[in-house]
Amino acid sequence: MTKFFNKRAPYLFVSPAILLLLMFSIIPILIAFVISFTDMSLNGLADFSLIKFVGVANYVKVFQDPIFVKALGNTVFYVIIGVPLVIVCSLGLALLINFGQNKVFSFFRLVFYSPSITNVVAVAVVWAYLYNPQFGLFNYLLKLIGLQPVPWLQDPIVAKISLILLALWRAIGVNMIIFLAALQGIPKAYYEAAELDGANARQRLFHITIPMLKFATFFVSVTTLIGWIQFFEEPFVMTQGGPLDSTTSLALFIYRNGFQLSKFGYAAAGSFVLFVIIILVTLLQFRIQRKQEETEL
Amino acid sequence: MKKSVLLSLVSVAVLGILLSGCGKKASSSGSESKTLNVWAMGDEAKVMPTMAKAFTKETGIKVKVQALPWSNAHDKLLTAVASKGGPDVVQLGTTWMPEFQKAGALEDMSAYTDKYNNLKSENFLPGAVRTTKYDGKFYGTPWVSETRVLFYRTDTLKSVGYDQAPQTWNELKDAAKKLSARGKDKYGITIDMKEQSLGFMFARQNGSKLITNDFKDPQFNKAPFTEAVSYLSEFIQKGYAPKADLGMDVSQTFTGDDPIVPMFISGPWMITAVKDTAKGIDGKWAVAELPKGSKNNISSLGGSDLTIWKYGKNKNNAAKFIDFMSTKKNQLKFMKLSNDLPALKSAWKDDSLAKDPYLSVVGKQIKTAMPMPETPKFEELAQSYLKHFESIAVGNADVKTEMNTFNDEAKTTLQSN
Amino acid sequence: MKEKTVGQKWIVGVILAILGLIFILPLVWMILSSFKTESELFTIPPTVFPKHFTWDNFNKLFTSFNFAQYLKNTLIIVLFSFFGMFLNAMAAYGFAKFKFKGKNFLFFIVLATMMIPGQVTMIPVYLIMNSLGLTNTMAGIILPGLVGAFGIFLFRQFISTISTEILEAARLDGASEWFIFWHIVIPICKPILAVQGILTFIAGWNSFLWPLIMANDDKYYTLSVGLSLLKGQYASNYALQMAGSTFMVVPIIIIFMMFQKYILQGFNVSGMK
Known part of the structure; x- marks a missing residue:
């Protein structure tokens, strides 16, 4: 009897969550996948008999859309610069905050988490002021030290970097507290042993702390990557994709072309292109992680 | 080991019971068919209940106003279309009229204009009427309008x-x-x-x-x-x-x-x-x-129209309600409550508009204004x-x-x- | 770690303080702006402290909607999302500490649900709810957000670091799987429970789209939906919005302060895997 239940145990643990996900995520995703091969629009939604299957036409069209291609390029730019920055900065910050354990340092946790809980309108207003080309704080400071003003949101490349900075500022908080939680799991005995062996702070960081944070780092890098490939809110709020689509991300493209215009088939096709990209990248991350584990053993 | 199975089963069951309990309670109270359901947006929705109360007093028809935020009203309307459900009367922004009309979500109101005099299109600003007219039929009644x-x-x-x-x-x-x-x-x-x-x-x-x-x-x-x-x-x-x-x-x-x-x-x-x-x-x-x-x-020209939702069940009462909202008195009353400007031509002749140094200019401009x-x-x-x-x-x-x-x-x- | 000198602490403290200012400023601005008049909100350079201190925005806020009802709905959602958090933890334990057929595939399917924009599935989910008769019910509002891949993944990563020997020892002592989960795994997970608890609270407290989509009646609206009603078609009252956001953020700060001390209270029993 015991054995029987032991075999069943994992299924019992996972089944409530899996059933809910199946119902409200996986089946809807499959439906959306079918929709991506149709010409569904608002008319089709009102009368299902009007929906026509169009094969892969939506997918072909997406890749022929110059703005989609541009958005793809922009997204790659965001991801390549943004993701490593988020990981390094939130880990660095977590280490700094972990340095002291008193009340002041615990207040810092809230401080660095605060961007995540600030209303996005307030964020947009304040940052729009910082980035304002004529009257903004950043350009005012540059002028004080005798430098030329920077077109923060007006130049195609600078605008992308400005949005990355903003997104970085917003993303650090959550990842920082995840790293902080992970840091508590490292047994103090390891550090004590290392100290006895005469290891310095740097050696302890690279040979104990960072390896021990492997699981948290993997989580942060996978979710950050997924999040940044779906980069949306910052360009949506700050630039609406401008100037001249130089900040349009894939997710913004899908939102604008699909949902604002009720072209559900087209939007679904765009979303599945995004989906495939994310799956491939995530699979790659899992493979790399497994390789690392093997070499460690 | 049995305990673990039991516990996890119980927890799922408890969840199910709790949720279905919530479910039942809701569905039993939501099905009074005589109540007229109205969807209104953002600011307008805040003062709509005051208007609805007056309507109930006059006709005895109960009205339930549901307020939708402008930012996500479109999503809400999409799901209503998808499920062939929704309210009886919907306030639609003039720019949303064409797509919902084309999707067949709006009732042709031509049949009601004979019975309800206030719905006649000649009463309204010509630009606003254009937002309701498709192939010679009318799919809404102009309600509030604005122009640049x-x-x-x-x-x-x-x-x-x-x-x-x-x-x-x-x-x-x-x-x-x-x-x-x-x-x-x-x-x-x-x-x-x-x-x-x-x-x-x-x-x-x-x-x-x-x-x-x-x-x-x-x-x-x-x-x-x-x-x-x-x-x-x-x-x-x-x-x-x-x-x-x-x-x-x-x-x-x-x-x-x-x-x-x-x-x-x-x-x-x-x-x-x-x-x-x-x-x-x-x-x-x-x-x-x-x-x-x-x-x-x-x-x-922009603004909002009042429409009868195709999937609603109280179409005659819906028309009655829109008729009530389209009188000069109520258009002006609504303006006072909400600051929105009327779409009714005669309302613009009222002193509160015609004698106002700013609004009178808007009044002149809006006579010829045209929607996109x-x-x-x-x-x-x-x-x-x-x-x-x-x-x-x-x-x-x-x-x-x-x-x-x-x-x-x-x-x-x-x-x- | 005894060698951390007071001097080092000061240096780190100062670095954090300077960085921190940049981080917290928008929040401070948001809170203080809720006491400003609309005209002061958009001055350049922005004022930090209100020139004309006013409670008007808050007065308007509390008189303009059915506050008690919305608060009740929001709290119900928060309550159930904490229940959902334990379902996430259970699933994570299953994925982290058991070997079973199809595990990797199943786990990847779970992750896949994070990889698609939410709007794509909005209408399908609504239609499923509609066919189950769950529209315009509390159940319909709560169920779609009850569990999530992010939470399962996060718990799984942390449970993976718990040494298998401890669990095996407990099994040999005859402990049930449920007992092991509840009395060994959960206590060790305290720091990450605190993190996930904060995130769960925020998500439930701010829930917006599903309550709006599911409800055919104001009585199921949440606070966030109520706040979003304050915006007009053309004009948006920003000062009022700031007051609303300030009101919404205070409980989050309290919860954060309450939970964050548990982030530093793990059982130090984990070992290398």
């Missing part, structure tokens, strides 16, 4: 030689030029590069038809349209208007002895905003009808237009080439389903 006018600082304009507002396109540009010559970081006017209707409105003033009557052929590379685009982009290229959003509102750009931007084009809600937030300029600003282009000075082309594709065209306009105004692209591309794209959009 010119806001300007009388004192600053006087300082560059304009004793009254610019009357023509040439005067507008000349005034803007002189105003921008006041110094660094001073401009003549704002040309909002995110405002969808602006370019189409100016093109219309220059005699452009925008799109042929069958909504198949765009006229965006024809002279009337391209000239208007050149005219507008020059303001930005020559520095008469800011190249990028200044990031300030009227409380800063429109105030002071030497305002940063002394002219802008916007809707009646800005009258309240200027009165409330722009301090110290009482008597130094005014609104005026738009300057005349080569053909006319037609402004763009009544096609579900307009949003897509407008997005594409803004992009090409940005290329021209900021990127210095050639007007002819850009407008040719825009026209081709628009043609594909319009001729696809």
Whole structure:
């Protein structure tokens, strides 16, 4: 009897969550996948008999859309610069905050988490002021030290970097507290042993702390990557994709072309292109992680 | 081991019972079929219950108003269409009319106009009626409306030689030029590069038809349209208007002895905003009808219509409710409660509008104002237009080439389903 | 770690303080702006402290909607999302510490649900709810957000670091799987429970789209939906919005302060895997 239940145990643990996900995520995703091969629009939604299957036409069209291609390029730019920055900065910050354990340092946790809980309108207003080309704080400071003003949101490349900075500022908080939680799991005995062996702070960081944070780092890098490939809110709020689509991300493209215009088939096709990209990248991350584990053993 | 199974089963069961309990409670109370369900948006929804109470008092019909935020009302309407459910009466923004009409979500109201006199289309502003009329039938009743006018600082304009507002396109540009010559970081006017209707409105003033009557052929590379685009982009290229959003509102750009931007084009809600937030300029600003282009000075019209939702079950009562909302008395009452302007012609003759120094100007402008082309594709065209306009105004692209591309794209959009 | 000198602490403290200012400023601005008039909100350079201190925005806020009802709904959602958090933890334990057929595939399917924009599935989910008769019910509002891949993944990563020997020892002592989960795994997970608890609270507290989509009646609206009603078609009252956001953020700060001390209270029993 015991054995029987032991075999069943994992299924019992996972089944409530899996059933809910199946119902409200996986089946809807499959439906959306079918929709991506149709010409569904608002008319089709009102009368299902009007929906026509169009094969892969939506997918072909997406890749022929110059703005989609541009958005793809922009997204790659965001991801390549943004993701490593988020990981390094939130880990660095977590280490700094972990340095002291008193009340002041615990207040810092809230401080660095605060961007995540600030209303996005307030964020947009304040940052729009910082980035304002004529009257903004950043350009005012540059002028004080005798430098030329920077077109923060007006130049195609600078605008992308400005949005990355903003997104970085917003993303650090959550990842920082995840790293902080992970840091508590490292047994103090390891550090004590290392100290006895005469290891310095740097050696302890690279040979104990960072390896021990492997699981948290993997989580942060996978979710950050997924999040940044779906980069949306910052360009949506700050630039609406401008100037001249130089900040349009894939997710913004899908939102604008699909949902604002009720072209559900087209939007679904765009979303599945995004989906495939994310799956491939995530699979790659899992493979790399497994390789690392093997070499460690 | 049994305990673990039991516990996890129990927890799922408890969840199920709790949730289904919540479910039952709700469905039993939500099915009073005699109640009229009304969906209203944002601000309007806040004062709708007051109107509904008066309606219930008069007719005995209960009304339930559900407020939807503007930002996500569209999603909510989509799900209502998808499930063939929803309310009896819906307030629809005029720009949403074409798509929901085409999807068959709106009831043809022609049948009710005989019975309910207030619904007759000739009672309403002609521009507003256009947003409800498709193939000779009426799919809604105009309710609140707005139109764009010119806001300007009388004192600053006087300082560059304009004793009254610019009357023509040439005067507008000349005034803007002189105003921008006041110094660094001073401009003549704002040309909002995110405002969808602006370019189409100016093109219309220059005699452009925008799109042929069958909504198949765009006229965006024809002279009337391209000239208007050149005219507008020059303001930005020559520095008469800011190249990028200044990031300030009227409380800063429109105030002071030497305002940063002394002219802008916007809707009646800005009258309240200027009165409330722009301090110290009482008597130094005014609104005026738009300057005349080569053909006319037609402004763009927006607002909301009241519609009978096709999937509703109380259509006759819905018509009765809309009829009630369309009387002069109630249109004026609603204006008082919400600050929204009426769509009923006779309401505009009331002293509260006709004698008001600002609103009377809006009243004159709105008589001829026209909505944007009544096609579900307009949003897509407008997005594409803004992009090409940005290329021209900021990127210095050639007007002819850009407008040719825009026209081709628009043609594909319009001729696809 | 005894060698951390007071000097080092000061240096780190100063670096954090300077960085921190940049981080917290928008929040401070938001809170203080809720006491400003609309015209003061958009001045450049922005004022930090209100020139004309006013309670108007809050007065308007509390009189303009059915506050008690919305608060009740929001709290119900928060309550159930904490229940959902334990379902996430259970699933994570299953994925982290058991070997079973199809595990990797199943886990990847779970992750896949994070990889697609939410709007794509909005209408399908609504239609499923509609066919189950769950529209316009509390159940319909709660169920779609009850579990999530992010939470399962996060718990799984942390449970993976718990040494298997401890669990095996407990099994040999005859402990049930449920007992092991509840009395060994959960206590060790305290820091990450605190993190996930904060995130769960925020998500439930701010829930917006599903309550709006599912409800055919104001009585199921949440606070966030109520706040979003304050915006007009053309004009948006920003000062009022700031007051609303300030009101919404205070409970989050309290919860954060309450939970964050548990982030530093893990059982130090984990070892290398």
